[in-house]
Amino acid sequence: MRKKGLTLNQEFILELKKISNNVKLKEEMKLHTTFRIGGPADYFVEPESKEEVRELLLLCRREKMPYYILGNGSNLLVGDKGFRGLIIQIGKNLSQVTFSENRVVTAETGVMLSKLAIQIAEKGYTGFEFAGGIPGTLGGAVTMNAGAYGGEIKDCIVSAEVIDEEGNIFVLSKEELNLGYRTSIIQQKSYIVLAASFQFEQSEKKAVLDTIADLNQRRREKQPLNYPSAGSTFKRPEGYFAGKLIMDAGLRGYRIGGIMVSEKHCGFVVNVDNGTAKEVLMLIEEVQRRVFEQFGVHLEPEVRMIGEF
Ligand SMILES: Cc1cc2nc3c(=O)[nH]c(=O)nc-3n(C[C@H](O)[C@H](O)[C@H](O)COP(=O)(O)OP(=O)(O)OC[C@H]3O[C@@H](n4cnc5c(N)ncnc54)[C@H](O)[C@@H]3O)c2cc1C
Known part of the structure; x- marks a missing residue:
């Protein structure tokens, strides 16, 4: 057992590097939170695929290493002395968006809400405008059931693909996600969101883009x-x-x-x-x-x- 916070576990680092090419050590968390606060995380990885996420999870379980899932760090306060364990940041590497029949949109968890909202608006779909100004990833938003201006994730989500602590990957329906005010089953069961599907109504592209612009303007006027x-x-x-x-x-x-x-x-x-x-x-x-x-x-x-x- 290593001494907490003093030296890093070299064997664990080797195992991490077998899984990912994006391993950082003693990474300052203030660089990854919108609060611009937070000391070093012992280990920090940005996985490039769902399989990498799964392997990291299983490694941490096997080695009894604490881990934490990070999106854009926009709802997070990290202590000044940092985090003893592995931070798994799911961001742009996992951010593919797919459009299918019946106005169903499926997005990987690392996509930024602002980008996703614009892509959805470009199709003329309505129902995601509320999320266009929330500065986080889709994974963070599903986990937090993020919402604004009368809309929330709960209103438009159909299902989410998740991974549990044992590494099982499965799909949860909207009902199973148990979304409430800034809460979900994801938090309660420590699942990781890998992707989520939504269904929207058809509208006019310009009207949807205008609404997003209007809400963003209201944010700039009201928020610091x-x-x-x-x-x-x-x-x-x-x-x-x-x-x-x-x-x-x-x-x-x-x-x-x-x-x-x-x-x-x-x-x-x-x-x-x-x-x-x-x-x-x-x-x-x-x-x-x-x-x-x-x-x-x-x-x-x-x-x-x-x-x-
Ligand atoms: C200026 C500003 C304005 C904001 N306005 C709003 C608003 O209008 N409405 C609103 O709801 N929020 C708002 N927020 C808060 C924040 O943007 C949201 O909660 C957002 O959804 C968090 O996403 P994130 O990717 O930054 O998550 P993070 O802050 O990185 O993480 C938040 C939580 O989600 C978990 N998490 C992240 N990704 C995953 C994943 N893939 N799987 C499982 N768990 C995960 C983390 O472990 C953590 O517990 C605002 C924040 C700022 C800075």
Whole structure:
């Protein structure tokens, strides 16, 4: 057994290199999160095929090595001391999109939502416009049941191809995915999404593209996109808006170190000056404490957290 965080496991590295040509060591996670925060991951791989994903998974199981699936890192806070284990980033290597009969679209998990939304719009299909401005991969979006402006993944997905912890690959129907507000069976069972299929209605290409442009404009007006963040920091509490509660608690612009409650949209915690994961945690706790004290509402973080803080 190696000493945690000090030296890397050379045998494990050799095994990784047998599976993938894209192995990195001590990779700074701040390079892979939209928060621009996060220390080094011991091992980091970008698989090029589903089979590679499967082999990596089986290797980690065999070696009892912790692993974590990363998409675009847009809903993720990684600790300042990094992650002890393997990060498997599923991105552009697995991003093929296929169009078939009856307006069915099947996409691999690493495709960016913005690109997928435009490809779907080019066909004149309607139903995915809501996703055009969400800065993540399809895999992250299915896992989180991402949504915006009244739409969510749940509304248009037909099925998803997944892999379980034992390496079995199978397809889950929309019902089996158990999609709820920012949750799914993927999170509950630690599955990995490999691909997903959707079905849309036919519309006019220009109308669909215009809607995407309009929603993106609304985002630019409302959201602090000029600062690194992980989007809405808290889930929407039943019957309230997190941003309004935080604003009403007098926390607009509240700052700890380089981390701040956005002045533009209080639902966003932004990294204004080389902030740390520890500062994000401290700020989240303070916001939770003050909002609970004043309104009796518990704010639950939407952003996922991994690693050593
Ligand atoms: C400026 C900004 C605006 C945002 N606006 C929205 C919004 O309007 N609506 C919204 O819902 N979200 C929003 N988000 C949050 C984020 O973009 C979404 O949650 C997105 O779907 C996450 O995708 P990702 O690829 O970045 O996932 P990551 O952040 O990389 O991962 C998120 C979670 O999904 C898991 N995961 C990722 N890929 C897979 C896979 N293939 N299989 C299994 N698990 C996987 C990860 O392990 C992790 O638990 C916003 C974020 C930012 C920075």
